[in-house]
Amino acid sequence: MPIGPGTALVAIGAGIAVGFSAIGAGIGVGITGAASAGVTAEKPEKFGMALIFTAIPQTQAIYGLLVAVLILLSGGFLGGTAGDIPIPIGLSAVGAGLAVGLAGLSSIGQGIASSAGVATAAERPETFGKGVVFSVICETQAIYGLLVAVLILVFSGLLSGNYIATTAAGLAGIGCGLSIGLSGTSAIGQGIAASAGVAATSEKPELFGKGVVFAAICETQAIYGLLAAILIMSFTGMFTGNLVATLAAGVVCIGAGLATGFAGFSAIGQGIAAAAGIGATAEKPEMFGKGIVFAAICETQAIYGLLVAVLLMAFTGLISGDMTLTLAVGFAAIAGGLAVGLAGLSAIGQGIAASAGIAATGEKPEMFGKGVVFSAICETQAIYGLLVAILIMVFTGMITHDFITTLGVGIATIGAGIAVGLGGFSAIGQGITCASGIAATARRSEAMGRSLVFAAMSETFAIFGLLVAILILFGLGIFTM
Structure with missing residues (x-):
């Protein structure tokens, strides 16, 4: 029985689907289970209610199991007849696994919300329904992941056995999976906001609507990821069956997926800010608008990621269908995606500052x-990532279509993306300093200047990353190509 690389990739796709979703569900159920154990120790009669909340974060693992079984069944594994499946189909299976598996990490946020629901419902049974609503909100990211996974399996022909995928389309499937899968972690931020909504609503039931609004804000990152995934499927011909055949186009899709996917982590910072907004609104209703403003500030990183993803697809000809790009440009697209995507995690620091x-x-x-002002400081790291992404697009010829052709140069630009992207994590420390600076300034207004100096110190490390990124690009000579 021949078992080639494509068949092996199918098995890996199934493993990713169930493995990552199991991690999310395990942590989410564990968080809720811990709260449930405490509640039922004091009130054994609440066991049934606690069991319902604890079961809610399990569904992501069920989605992962479902997709894994579909992949294995279609690949012939369940009947012991696994054949020599084409590599493009194997790549598509990996993409489907990434979509539902990584999105399954949303269970962590759901567990945070469900644990708050258990605690409040134990004290006030009338909050049970609202607690369930807040918990279920965090499910949508997993549903998006499941949807994209099924679409990939359908349009690649894996489910029907009528294989139509090209290698480029298989790589595009991975791009789709990364886009919706990674951005699905936005549910963690949503869970943080939802837990605050549960607490506030238990005290003041009239805050339910506003609590839902704050929690829903953190879902936009997942919507951006879903949008990018659908655009990738559309522009690579998955919907029509007129699939792109240019290998470089598939690599570009991975870059676009990384841009929106990693930028989706910005929702964690947004959730921190939104949770503070809910608490402030509960104390003073007039704080609702200002709370929304602070929470919205953390959205810009996700917008940068979506912008770069769309630009990558536009400048490389995916949107127009004029794809004469080189493989070197494909890897440069991955570099751009990493630069703006990883730097998007700076929103976590921004959320810490915004909450203060x-x-x-x-x-x-x-x-x-x-x-x-203090909150905005933490956005500069994301701007550095956006700047490097744009420089890569400009000087590798994406905008002019005078594409670089040296494969090594394209791969080396990934180093620049990693440097400025990971350097953006310094904003987390900067956010902690800014939060303290805000508190100090609130006590004594003259402390603002000194606090800004302390906050700026954390920025130097992001500048180091930006400097190294530019030196890499300069050393590659792409500025003069």
């Missing part, structure tokens, strides 16, 4: 502007 800004503004309304 909300608290300070709630006490002293005149702190609103200063809080925004």
